[in-house]
Every structure is written in structure tokens, then in C-alpha cells.
Amino acid sequence: MFGIEMVVIDLLLNFFSREEINTFLRDPQVTATIIGSLIAISGALLGTFLLLRGMSLTSDAISHTVLLGIVVAFIVMTSLLNLEPDLSSPWLIIGAAAAGVATVVLTELIFRSGLVKQDAALGLAFPLLFAVAIILISRFVDDVHLDEDAVMVGEIGVAWADTNSHCLSNCETVTITPDDERAITARRCVNCTAENIYPRDEGAVFEEYCGNCGTYSPAQAWSAGLLETEPILVFWPRSITVTAIMMLLTVGFVVLFYKELKLASFDDALAKALGLRPGVLHYALMVLVSLVAVGAFDAVGSILVVAFFIIPPAAAYLLTDRLSVMLVISAVIGSLGAFFGYDLARGHFLGIIEMDSVLALINRVFGLQLLEQWDSSISASMVLMIFIFFIIAWVLSPKYGLISVAARRANQRRIFDDQVVLGHIFNHQHDESEIMELQADDLYQHFLWSQQKMARVLRRLRTSHLIEIANNIVRLTQRGEESVQHFRQNNLSEHIV
Amino acid sequence: MSKQLDSTDKKPPALLVDDLTVAYNSKPAIWDIDLNVPEGVLMAIVGPNGAGKSTFIKAVLNLIPRAAGTALFYGQAYEQARSLVGYVPQRGSVDWDFPTSVLDVVTMGLYGKLGWFRRPGRQERELALHALDQVSMADFANRQISQLSGGQQQRTFLARALVQDAQIYFMDEPFAAVDAVTERAIVNILRELRERGKTVLVVHHDLQTVKDYFDWVTLLNVEVIASGPTEATFTSENLRKTYGGRVAFLDGGAPVNMAGD
Amino acid sequence: MSVDDRRVWLLIAAIAVLGAVFIPISQIWLDIEYDYTLRTVVLGSSILGIISGVLGCFAVLRRESLMGDALSHAALPGVGIAFLLAGRELGALLIGAGISSWLGVMFIRSLLSTTRIKQDTAMGITLAAWFAAGIALLAYIQAVPDASQAGLDTFIFGQAAAIVESDVRLIAAVSTVVFIVIIVFWKEFKLVTFDPEFAGANGFRVTFFNTLLSTLIVIAIVLGLQLAGVILMVGLLIAPGIAARQWTQKLDQMVILSAMFGAFAGGIGAALSAIDADVPTGPMIIVVAFLIVTISILFAPGRGLAWTFLQQSQDRRRFAALTTLRDLYKYATSHGGATHPVPASFMAGIGGASVDVGLAQLQRQGYIERDGAAWVLTATGAEAAARDVHNQRLWDLYRAYGDELGLPTVNEDRQRAIGDVLTVPAVTKLETLLKGQTS
Known part of the structure; x- marks a missing residue:
């Protein structure tokens, strides 16, 4: 991973200065937005296929249960293998992927017993795995990165501070041994590296056992004052690399298997018939969902990841009918949500409304004494922004939005009411029943409509010259007859091919 | 045409439907239906898939909103005539893994007559057992419903309707995918109901058996194509109007023998 | 009382005994001390388990298991807002949670009725958005200095230890009302759950009873949150019902059994989590409940996998x-x-x-x-073989002439002795026919 970061940094250095890169990445909002967007893109791409396959809630289940994989791998690493716990370790990632697949398999198993319905099977499987994970965490894990709070909301706000330092020049590593003149004699200055104690462990353990002995990376050596010339460093937030790799994997998967995914999402049986092995694809998708969930875990927390999977694709689904467009839109919505979500957490809503003044207003109106200073969870705020974009799409979508649908329905309703009346007249005119059925005054009774509604419809029909009323009997005009024939041909006879 | 019947007949018809229209998303599912079903007939409602047969029944029974129109049962609106009406929904409309027994399902037919708080007692139990006996299901009374075959499920539903002791019955595809024994049992029940002066409306799919089973028929394809006594109504011309060209390959053995008409 | 019924009552008695035995065992082996506080907690948890179990049956049968998940997540912002308005007052928090859940339901319904979004996605959107709103509110509340916000996160993973006597009284009172409603409308709920169409045609107000039942489910969820928390609540809601379903074929027995399972999981989960203050109650209860489900799925007579x-x-x-x-x-x-x-x-x-x-x-x-x-x-073997041949012949005759002889229609299981399936006179008819054929 270190190497990958170096390659990217070299590339960036062609365009920006080192200082620019460092300042840019040290801005918490920039780093949070980059990470949020990377997760949003992966989530949106995978979520789109999950939505089309009717499996949105599976991503919810998996985003909970990857925690079990992480915890088990964490415990195995620290207690059995005696490794340094590291949340971006491949062990944790493998564990998480396994837990994701285990969720799907467990759900299948419960469902296959034939004794439990599908929805109930999912509702049983994931609480169990999640519950076990929580018990393990609270009993056996004592680590700041892995407590119940981190599980839910992550630490995207401080992601900028958790960096790998890359040295460009003046790179000097310093090793201080007990016989070094710079060694500060501690109680027991030992070869710390051999005993798995690192300067990075910081704090009491290192100082007590090692004093300042050990190997210092250039960045550490500089900040410990062991170097005279400042090394030229680039600080690279580690979460960016993790989430970027997940994003690249997802994009690669979707590009490579685009047509298979598309086909399998619309018609599983056809895909099977064409020899596409939808089962394999299904599990590959589940593994990727787990990977993205675990990659995002550190930043947004396992439980809020689900929003990045479900909401942007749903919003895009309301805006377009084309799969490729849907993928792009949902990625964009996710990224925008990440950017504006950071603002919201700090109290700025889309640059329009200040949350502090909203709180002040609430205090004034309801006579409360709430703290008039909004400072909240960044990842939760990102989700809320994504949700607000969803609401905007829901209301304003030109094709499926509330407004346009309401307008279209009202129009259809008018046409429909007209045709009900026209059709009725058509059926009864020139028939002996016409005196009974076509009295303009009591026509409304036949339909169980209000008198006003019938009057409105009749007025409309008369002004468009579709009917005429003579001696209180309603008749179709020539145009009216044509309109009925046309409507019948288009709407009633569709079953008669 | 229907109005003529009215004037000669003093008694209100079993079912009088006037200008009934139902729309899903402003698209007509059934359209301006006028129907007059005299008392004591066994009527088949036939038509192609998606012709609105089930929709018609549900709309008449107030189960779905109507866009327009009225339905009168023996001259009364549904709210007043509720106890006169029996209903057999489609078999697939319920979860047959529900934890309940055959007898219990049949007893549900009496829930409407029991008021609040009242539990079904011995009397209801006996009525239900009697109804089960009528459909040859008495031996299955305590069987869990998930253990029933499709035909047995259908007969259970039929018993539940019988126990209601209604005047007019609506049955939604009772013959769909049932075994021969059940088909015969249902036909016997239908005939018995007719003999007792009941009126029965059946959504039916099998054109071959219409003439044997029913004395009245309504051909429906969104609109009513024709309705009346089977002999006069179930003609190849009407069938063609209902089904379009497709009826041609439906009648390997000719659904109706047209020679006489 | 049939064999099946007796089995269910036996099981119910067994659970009660097991629950009672658990107390001394846990005192000795797990060093749990049942002082006044823990007794209150266990009592409250058991009642919460009962109400979850009872309403969970209906959630499962109506295929609304995952709706339970969405509803419990959706309760969180209500807890936060109620806290801001009224402080840490259990009644207020529950009302807030209930209203918030209800808004979630409304949102799901309006999404379903106005868009092409399907139910699972609609639930997912609501679940995620409401939960995020709740987390954002809790984060804001926790930033407030000197606020007595302690105990609010118990709504996330559940913490039965926070239950005090006045809470138990409130829980018991609400539960009693809920149970009375269920008993009064028992047959209506049953009919509407099993066959809403038929219920509608019989003049029952289906929408009313559906809404009432959903409201009761929301109440059960909101109460249960203290025990299982918003994330795991769905497990507490549906697991007892699913387990109970395996043991019985009758709705009333299923509900009673489910209540027992719920009480068992709630009470024991709460007691177990008293071993270690670090472990929230929710996960413990879910593990106990899932054990019950596993045992039921494997060993329930007649239906279980082992069987x-x-x-x-x-x-x-x-x-x-x-x-x-x-x-x-x-x-x-x-x-x-x-x-x-x-x-x-x-x-x-x-x-x-x-x-x-x-x-x-x-x-x-x-x-x-x-x-x-x-x-x-052997002689017995030869005899058995001859009997089998004879049996097959009778079945052949039944298939060919059963209708003509007016024999009842039965499931033609040819491996069984025909005498076990048909009545004696029917078999006699077939025997006579066989004799006539062979002679």
C-alpha cells in the first residue's frame, strides 16, 4: 500500500508542489470529502445492482455483519498471532469479506430449511452475527478504533490526521541503540523492535521500556528532534488509499462484468440459460459489498455505510431509466452528499442556512434552552445530505417526481372522466334505454358522482364540441363518436391482439 | 336490454350492476359495465387474462375503489346486503403456511355474523363441520392447512363460503389447477346451491366446460361483450369478440357446438 | 386435548421450569447476585420479552419482519428530540420514539404509493436516513455540557440495567392495554392477517385493523428498544415468533409460546449481561433468542430438521x-x-x-x-412378501375400479397397507372383486 501511495504522490508532484499537497490534505473537509466520495462511488455502483436485484436490505445486513469478521480477525491477530493491530491489514479485510459471505450463506441456510420465510431469515441472521460481534468487542477488544461508537459513526473527521509519511529527500532513518550517546536511559532499555515495541506505540509502554531507543522513520526522527535537516515529507491520509482501492476494485468489477451484471439483474433465468453463472456473480457482488463496507468502516462506521449503498441509487432510479446514466448519477449524488454533509455537521446547510440560527429560532419559538451551537457527527450528516438530495429528486424528477406525476395524473383523470361519460353515452344512444340513461340532469346518479363533478365534465365536453344536449338528452357529436372510437381502440382492445 | 327484464320482473335481480368502471392509474380495468343477473342462475364470467374478471368481482364487493357506478344485491346496496353475499377468493391470495386448521378457516366464514368480543362456540363449530361434510372434507377438519393439496385448499375455501349461508356467491377461479375429484365436488356444490335457489357467479377459465356447468354466462373483456343464458350467449361470434383471434386455437374440440345456432 | 396440544402445554411448562431453574444455577456458577436492582431488571426485561414475542408473531405472519427492522431504526431521532424537549423521561422518550417510527412508516408508504421504488429499498432508505438523523441528534446532544444525557445510547444497543421500578410499572401498564386490545380483537386480527380480502368482503374494516395492528407492533418495538436497542430489536421481535411457529399449528398456541420464549430470552439475556457491565443487554438477548430458534428449527417435532x-x-x-x-x-x-x-x-x-x-x-x-x-x-419374510403382493393387487384394482365401486378418493400411497387407508367395507369390496377375477 505504501508503494501505491508513493506512485500516486510522484504523479501528483508533476502538477503540484509538495507544500500544496500537504496543505490540501491537511484540511479536514478535503480529506473527509475525498474519502466520503470514494465510498459513495463504490456504494453507488454496487448499490445500483443491489436495488435492481431487490436486495437493498442485504447490503444493510452485510454492513452490520462485516463487523464480526473484523472483530474475529482482530482478536486472532492480536492474541494468537501477536501482530500489531492495524485496521487496514489484509487479515481484517479477508475476515470482513468472509463475514459478508457468511451472512448471505446463513440467510440462505435458514430460508432453505423451508421453515422460515425469506425476510424473516434475513431478519434473524444479521442481528445474530452483529450481536456476537458486539459481545466480542465489549469482552475481548480494548482498542480505540474498535468500540461500539466507532462501529457506528466512524472517525471521518480525524481521517486527515491518520497518515503515512512519505519522504522525498533528506531521508534519514535514525536508529538509537542503548549505547548511543543520544539514548535516554530508561528503566530497561532493550531492543524494542525485537520485542515488538515500536516508537509508534508511543506513550507509557515505549518510554518505560525503551526510553528513546528504536528505529525512527524520517518523519519520526524529525519530530523527535534527532535530525538537523528537515526531511521533505508528504503526509498521506491512510483512509484515502484504502477507500480508493475499494473504489478501483468496484469500478473494475462493474466495467469488466457490465453486461453480465446488467443481464443478471434484469433476468436471472435468462442469464443462467446463456451460461453466465449468475450464482458466481451474486457471490462476487456480495464479496465486493463486504469489501467496500469494511473499507468504509473506519471512516463512516459500519452502520451508516448502508446509506451510501441504498439512497443514491434510489434517487438516481427516480431520475433516469438507463442503467449507465443511473450509475453515474448515483455516484454524483453520493459524492455531493459527502461534500455538503461535512458542512452540515459543522452547522452550514448547503451554504444557505446556518444551523445555529435554526437552533436559536427553535429556542425562541418553543422557549427552550438548547445549545445554540450545532456540532454533530460528520458521517451521519453526510447521510442526511444524501437523503435530502433524494427528497429533492423525489419531488422534482421530471419523469417520476411527485409534482410531474401529480400533474400527469390530474390530466389523465380528466381525460378518463370525459371518456367514462362519452363511453356511457356511446353505449346507450340510439337504444331504447337512452331516455332512461342519458338524461342530462340525472346522469350523475348513474356514476355515483357528485352533481358538480358531472356538471363540470359535461361543460368541458360541450365546450370541446364532443357532445350536445337537446331536450335534456345527451348525445355525442361526430367528433365525440370519433373520440370514443379512438379511445376504445387504444385503451380497451389491448387484450385482443 | 337489461332494463326490459326489470319491467317484466317484479322481484329485484340478484345482482344489478350499473355503469361500473374501475381504473388502475387511470387506465380502465373494467369499463362501464351494466349487468343484470337474475336470481337462481349459475353464471360463469369468462374472458381472456387481464380482462378484469377478478377486478369486476372485487369492485362489486367494494374491495377496491370504483371510478364510477353502482352494484345492487337484491335491490340493496352492499352495506345492507352484506349478509346475503358469500365470497370465495383466489386460492393463491393467502399464506397456506398460516398456523391454523381447516375447521378454523371454515369457522372464519361465521366471524362476520359474530359481534365484537364473541368467540366462535359449539354452534359455529357444528355449522363449520357440516359445511366441510358437504365438500367431503369432514375427515380433514383438524388438519393443518399447509398439509392440504390444492384441491383440498379450494374445497376448504368453498366450505367457508357455504357456512356463510349467503344468497349470492362470488367465486374467483375455484376451478384453477384443481384435481378431477375437486372439480366434480365443486360442480356438485354449485348445482346444489342452484337447487336451493342461490345465485352463483364464478370466474371461469375453461371454455370447454362452460356449457356443461353453467346456465348463464357473461363474456367480459374490460367491457361486457355479452351476457345471458348460456345457449344464446356462448356463441362463437361472441367468443371471437371476447378473445379476438385466439379463440381459434382454443377450440380444438370446439368450445361450443355451433351447428345448431 | 389432542397429542399436539398436550405437547405445547408441556413445552410451556418446561420453559417456565427452565427459567426458574436458571436463577439458582446462575447464582452458583455465574456468581450473579439477584439483588433488588437485578430483580427489577429481570422482571422488566421479561415483560418486554413477552410483548415483543406476542406482537412479533403477527409481524412474522404478515411478512413484515424487516419492517420491524426499519421501524426500530426509525425510532432513534424521536428519542433525541424527546430528550431535547422533555429531558430523560422514559414516557416522553417512548412517545417520541413512537411518533418517529410512525413517520417512518408513513414515509415508506408514501414512497411506495408514489414511486416505482420497491418495498425493500423504501425500507432501506428510511432506516438509513432516520438512523442518521438520530445519530446526528445524539452527537449534538452529547456535545452539550452538563446535560444528563447518560443512558441515551442505551437505545442503540439496549441496556436493561437502566430499567428502574417506575419504568417497570409503565411497561406493565402499557403492555396490559396492548394485551387487552389483542384479546378483544383476536378474531379480527386473525382473519385480517390470514385473509384480508375475505375479511373485507365480510364487512370487516381491514384498513382499520391493519393500522391498529401496526400501531401495536410499533408500541412493542418502542418498548423493547430499552432491551435490545434499535439495531438488534428486529431479532427480539421476530425470533420468539419464528421459534414458536415450529412447535404448533395453532395461532393462539403460537402467540402464547412466543410470549414464553420472549420472556425467557429477555429475562435470561438481562441476567447474563449483569455478569459484565461492558456487555450491553441487546446482544445477549439476541444470542439467547437465536439459540431458541436453532433448537426449534432442529428439533421441533414433526417439523424440525432433525425430525x-x-x-x-x-x-x-x-x-x-x-x-x-x-x-x-x-x-x-x-x-x-x-x-x-x-x-x-x-x-x-x-x-x-x-x-x-x-x-x-x-x-x-x-x-x-x-x-x-x-x-x-424366512417364513415370516415369505408371508410379508405375499401380503405385499396382495396389497399391490388391491391397489391396482382400486385405481382401475375405485370410482365405479363408489369408493372414496384417497391419497394413493401404494407402499401403505390398503386397509390402513380405506375403510373395512371398501377393502372387502376390492377383495371380492379380486377373488372374482382370479377364479
Whole structure:
């Protein structure tokens, strides 16, 4: 991973200065937005296929249960293998992927017993795995990165501070041994590296056992004052690399298997018939969902990841009918949500409304004494922004939005009411029943409509010259007859091919 | 045409439907239906898939909103005539893994007559057992419903309707995918109901058996194509109007023998 | 009372005994001390388990399990807002949670009715958005200095230890009202859950009863949150019902059993989490509840997997024995008589694992004996084989002439003795027919 970061940094250095890169990445909002967007893109791409396959809630289940994989791998690493716990370790990632697949398999198993319905099977499987994970965490894990709070909301706000330092020049590593003149004699200055104690462990353990002995990376050596010339460093937030790799994997998967995914999402049986092995694809998708969930875990927390999977694709689904467009839109919505979500957490809503003044207003109106200073969870705020974009799409979508649908329905309703009346007249005119059925005054009774509604419809029909009323009997005009024939041909006879 | 019947007949018809229209998303599912079903007939409602047969029944029974129109049962609106009406929904409309027994399902037919708080007692139990006996299901009374075959499920539903002791019955595809024994049992029940002066409306799919089973028929394809006594109504011309060209390959053995008409 | 009924009541008694036995055992082995506080907690948790179990049955039967998940997540912002408005007052928090859940339901319904978004996605959107709103609010509340916000996160993972006596009173009062409503509308709820269409045609106000039932489910969820928390609540809601469903075929028994399971999981989960203050109650309860589900799915009589497996292997042996017996009998009679030895090589030639299984089974039954390189039917074996042939002939006749003879229609399980399936007069008719044919 270190190497990958170096390659990217070299590339960036062609365009920006080192200082620019460092300042840019040290801005918490920039780093949070980059990470949020990377997760949003992966989530949106995978979520789109999950939505089309009717499996949105599976991503919810998996985003909970990857925690079990992480915890088990964490415990195995620290207690059995005696490794340094590291949340971006491949062990944790493998564990998480396994837990994701285990969720799907467990759900299948419960469902296959034939004794439990599908929805109930999912509702049983994931609480169990999640519950076990929580018990393990609270009993056996004592680590700041892995407590119940981190599980839910992550630490995207401080992601900028958790960096790998890359040295460009003046790179000097310093090793201080007990016989070094710079060694500060501690109680027991030992070869710390051999005993798995690192300067990075910081704090009491290192100082007590090692004093300042050990190997210092250039960045550490500089900040410990062991170097005279400042090394030229680039600080690279580690979460960016993790989430970027997940994003690249997802994009690669979707590009490579685009047509298979598309086909399998619309018609599983056809895909099977064409020899596409939808089962394999299904599990590959589940593994990727787990990977993205675990990659995002550190930043947004396992439980809020689900929003990045479900909401942007749903919003895009309301805006377009084309799969490729849907993928792009949902990625964009996710990224925008990440950017504006950071603002919201700090109290700025889309640059329009200040949350502090909203709180002040609430205090004034309801006579409360709430703290008039909004400072909240960044990842939760990102989700809320994504949700607000969803609401905007829901209301304003030109094709499926509330407004346009309401307008279209009202129009259809008018046409429909007209045709009900026209059709009725058509059926009864020139028939002996016409005196009974076509009295303009009591026509409304036949339909169980209000008198006003019938009057409105009749007025409309008369002004468009579709009917005429003579001696209180309603008749179709020539145009009216044509309109009925046309409507019948288009709407009633569709079953008669 | 229907109005003529009215004037000669003093008694209100079993079912009088006037200008009934139902729309899903402003698209007509059934359209301006006028129907007059005299008392004591066994009527088949036939038509192609998606012709609105089930929709018609549900709309008449107030189960779905109507866009327009009225339905009168023996001259009364549904709210007043509720106890006169029996209903057999489609078999697939319920979860047959529900934890309940055959007898219990049949007893549900009496829930409407029991008021609040009242539990079904011995009397209801006996009525239900009697109804089960009528459909040859008495031996299955305590069987869990998930253990029933499709035909047995259908007969259970039929018993539940019988126990209601209604005047007019609506049955939604009772013959769909049932075994021969059940088909015969249902036909016997239908005939018995007719003999007792009941009126029965059946959504039916099998054109071959219409003439044997029913004395009245309504051909429906969104609109009513024709309705009346089977002999006069179930003609190849009407069938063609209902089904379009497709009826041609439906009648390997000719659904109706047209020679006489 | 039928055998099945007796079994269910026995089970209910067994759970009660198990629950009672758990207390001394846990005192000795787990060092749990049942002081006043813990007694209150266990009592409150059991009541919460009961109400979740009862309403969970309806959630499961209505296929709304995951709706339970969405609803419990959706309760969180209500808790936050109620706290801001009224402070840490359980009644207020619950009302807030209830309203918030209800808004979630409304949002899901309006999404479903106005867009092409499907139910699972609609629930996912609501779940995620409401939960995020809740987390954002809790984060804001926790930033407030000196606020007595302690205990608010118990709504996330549940913490039964926070339950005090006044809470138990509130829980008991609400539960009583809920139970009364269920008892009063029992047959309506049953009918509307099983067959809403028929209920509608019978003049029941389906929408009203559906809404009422959903409201009760929301109440159960909101109360249960203290125990299981928003994330795991769905497990507490549905697990007891799913487990109970395996043991009984009757709705009333299912509900009672589910209440017992819920009380058991709630009470024991709460007691177990008292061992270690670090462990929230929710996960403990879910693990206990899932154990109950596992046991039920595996061992419930007649329906459980172990039962089915046993039945299947028995059937396999029985069928293998029957076909092998027929082969032996056929060979023997065509070579001189029923007890004529059948070469083992001939039987091996038929092949298939089932032959060996069949031979072993027949030997165990004493139907055949090994005689050097051959198998010989014993007297009882020959008799059984002859009886089987006769039985098959009667079944053949039944199939051909059953209708003409006016015999009732039965499931034609030809491996069973026809006398077990048909009445004596019916079999006599067939016997007479057979005699007439052979003579």
C-alpha cells in the first residue's frame, strides 16, 4: 500500500508542489470529502445492482455483519498471532469479506430449511452475527478504533490526521541503540523492535521500556528532534488509499462484468440459460459489498455505510431509466452528499442556512434552552445530505417526481372522466334505454358522482364540441363518436391482439 | 336490454350492476359495465387474462375503489346486503403456511355474523363441520392447512363460503389447477346451491366446460361483450369478440357446438 | 386435548421450569447476585420479552419482519428530540420514539404509493436516513455540557440495567392495554392477517385493523428498544415468533409460546449481561433468542430438521427393504418357491447402495437369513412378501375400479397397507372383486 501511495504522490508532484499537497490534505473537509466520495462511488455502483436485484436490505445486513469478521480477525491477530493491530491489514479485510459471505450463506441456510420465510431469515441472521460481534468487542477488544461508537459513526473527521509519511529527500532513518550517546536511559532499555515495541506505540509502554531507543522513520526522527535537516515529507491520509482501492476494485468489477451484471439483474433465468453463472456473480457482488463496507468502516462506521449503498441509487432510479446514466448519477449524488454533509455537521446547510440560527429560532419559538451551537457527527450528516438530495429528486424528477406525476395524473383523470361519460353515452344512444340513461340532469346518479363533478365534465365536453344536449338528452357529436372510437381502440382492445 | 327484464320482473335481480368502471392509474380495468343477473342462475364470467374478471368481482364487493357506478344485491346496496353475499377468493391470495386448521378457516366464514368480543362456540363449530361434510372434507377438519393439496385448499375455501349461508356467491377461479375429484365436488356444490335457489357467479377459465356447468354466462373483456343464458350467449361470434383471434386455437374440440345456432 | 396440544402445554411448562431453574444455577456458577436492582431488571426485561414475542408473531405472519427492522431504526431521532424537549423521561422518550417510527412508516408508504421504488429499498432508505438523523441528534446532544444525557445510547444497543421500578410499572401498564386490545380483537386480527380480502368482503374494516395492528407492533418495538436497542430489536421481535411457529399449528398456541420464549430470552439475556457491565443487554438477548430458534428449527417435532431427517432415513430404509423383498420374492417364486434360496451374486447384480441397506434391514426384521452364498426368505419374510403382493393387487384394482365401486378418493400411497387407508367395507369390496377375477 505504501508503494501505491508513493506512485500516486510522484504523479501528483508533476502538477503540484509538495507544500500544496500537504496543505490540501491537511484540511479536514478535503480529506473527509475525498474519502466520503470514494465510498459513495463504490456504494453507488454496487448499490445500483443491489436495488435492481431487490436486495437493498442485504447490503444493510452485510454492513452490520462485516463487523464480526473484523472483530474475529482482530482478536486472532492480536492474541494468537501477536501482530500489531492495524485496521487496514489484509487479515481484517479477508475476515470482513468472509463475514459478508457468511451472512448471505446463513440467510440462505435458514430460508432453505423451508421453515422460515425469506425476510424473516434475513431478519434473524444479521442481528445474530452483529450481536456476537458486539459481545466480542465489549469482552475481548480494548482498542480505540474498535468500540461500539466507532462501529457506528466512524472517525471521518480525524481521517486527515491518520497518515503515512512519505519522504522525498533528506531521508534519514535514525536508529538509537542503548549505547548511543543520544539514548535516554530508561528503566530497561532493550531492543524494542525485537520485542515488538515500536516508537509508534508511543506513550507509557515505549518510554518505560525503551526510553528513546528504536528505529525512527524520517518523519519520526524529525519530530523527535534527532535530525538537523528537515526531511521533505508528504503526509498521506491512510483512509484515502484504502477507500480508493475499494473504489478501483468496484469500478473494475462493474466495467469488466457490465453486461453480465446488467443481464443478471434484469433476468436471472435468462442469464443462467446463456451460461453466465449468475450464482458466481451474486457471490462476487456480495464479496465486493463486504469489501467496500469494511473499507468504509473506519471512516463512516459500519452502520451508516448502508446509506451510501441504498439512497443514491434510489434517487438516481427516480431520475433516469438507463442503467449507465443511473450509475453515474448515483455516484454524483453520493459524492455531493459527502461534500455538503461535512458542512452540515459543522452547522452550514448547503451554504444557505446556518444551523445555529435554526437552533436559536427553535429556542425562541418553543422557549427552550438548547445549545445554540450545532456540532454533530460528520458521517451521519453526510447521510442526511444524501437523503435530502433524494427528497429533492423525489419531488422534482421530471419523469417520476411527485409534482410531474401529480400533474400527469390530474390530466389523465380528466381525460378518463370525459371518456367514462362519452363511453356511457356511446353505449346507450340510439337504444331504447337512452331516455332512461342519458338524461342530462340525472346522469350523475348513474356514476355515483357528485352533481358538480358531472356538471363540470359535461361543460368541458360541450365546450370541446364532443357532445350536445337537446331536450335534456345527451348525445355525442361526430367528433365525440370519433373520440370514443379512438379511445376504445387504444385503451380497451389491448387484450385482443 | 337489461332494463326490459326489470319491467317484466317484479322481484329485484340478484345482482344489478350499473355503469361500473374501475381504473388502475387511470387506465380502465373494467369499463362501464351494466349487468343484470337474475336470481337462481349459475353464471360463469369468462374472458381472456387481464380482462378484469377478478377486478369486476372485487369492485362489486367494494374491495377496491370504483371510478364510477353502482352494484345492487337484491335491490340493496352492499352495506345492507352484506349478509346475503358469500365470497370465495383466489386460492393463491393467502399464506397456506398460516398456523391454523381447516375447521378454523371454515369457522372464519361465521366471524362476520359474530359481534365484537364473541368467540366462535359449539354452534359455529357444528355449522363449520357440516359445511366441510358437504365438500367431503369432514375427515380433514383438524388438519393443518399447509398439509392440504390444492384441491383440498379450494374445497376448504368453498366450505367457508357455504357456512356463510349467503344468497349470492362470488367465486374467483375455484376451478384453477384443481384435481378431477375437486372439480366434480365443486360442480356438485354449485348445482346444489342452484337447487336451493342461490345465485352463483364464478370466474371461469375453461371454455370447454362452460356449457356443461353453467346456465348463464357473461363474456367480459374490460367491457361486457355479452351476457345471458348460456345457449344464446356462448356463441362463437361472441367468443371471437371476447378473445379476438385466439379463440381459434382454443377450440380444438370446439368450445361450443355451433351447428345448431 | 389432542397429542399436539398436550405437547405445547408441556413445552410451556418446561420453559417456565427452565427459567426458574436458571436463577439458582446462575447464582452458583455465574456468581450473579439477584439483588433488588437485578430483580427489577429481570422482571422488566421479561415483560418486554413477552410483548415483543406476542406482537412479533403477527409481524412474522404478515411478512413484515424487516419492517420491524426499519421501524426500530426509525425510532432513534424521536428519542433525541424527546430528550431535547422533555429531558430523560422514559414516557416522553417512548412517545417520541413512537411518533418517529410512525413517520417512518408513513414515509415508506408514501414512497411506495408514489414511486416505482420497491418495498425493500423504501425500507432501506428510511432506516438509513432516520438512523442518521438520530445519530446526528445524539452527537449534538452529547456535545452539550452538563446535560444528563447518560443512558441515551442505551437505545442503540439496549441496556436493561437502566430499567428502574417506575419504568417497570409503565411497561406493565402499557403492555396490559396492548394485551387487552389483542384479546378483544383476536378474531379480527386473525382473519385480517390470514385473509384480508375475505375479511373485507365480510364487512370487516381491514384498513382499520391493519393500522391498529401496526400501531401495536410499533408500541412493542418502542418498548423493547430499552432491551435490545434499535439495531438488534428486529431479532427480539421476530425470533420468539419464528421459534414458536415450529412447535404448533395453532395461532393462539403460537402467540402464547412466543410470549414464553420472549420472556425467557429477555429475562435470561438481562441476567447474563449483569455478569459484565461492558456487555450491553441487546446482544445477549439476541444470542439467547437465536439459540431458541436453532433448537426449534432442529428439533421441533414433526417439523424440525432433525425430525425430517430421521423420517427420511427411516423411509429410505423402509423403501429399500420393500423393494429388496420384492426382488427376492420374485426370484424365489420363479425358481421353485417362496423359500427358494436366492444367490447373493444375483442380488449384488441388481446393484445400488439401496440393495445392501435393504438386505441389512430385512435381516434385522428377521425376514431373510444368510445361507452360504445365498439369501433365503424366512417364513415370516415369505408371508410379508405375499401380503405385499396382495396389497399391490388391491391397489391396482382400486385405481382401475375405485370410482365405479363408489369408493372414496384417497391419497394413493401404494407402499401403505390398503386397509390402513380405506375403510373395512371398501377393502372387502376390492377383495371380492379380486377373488372374482382370479377364479
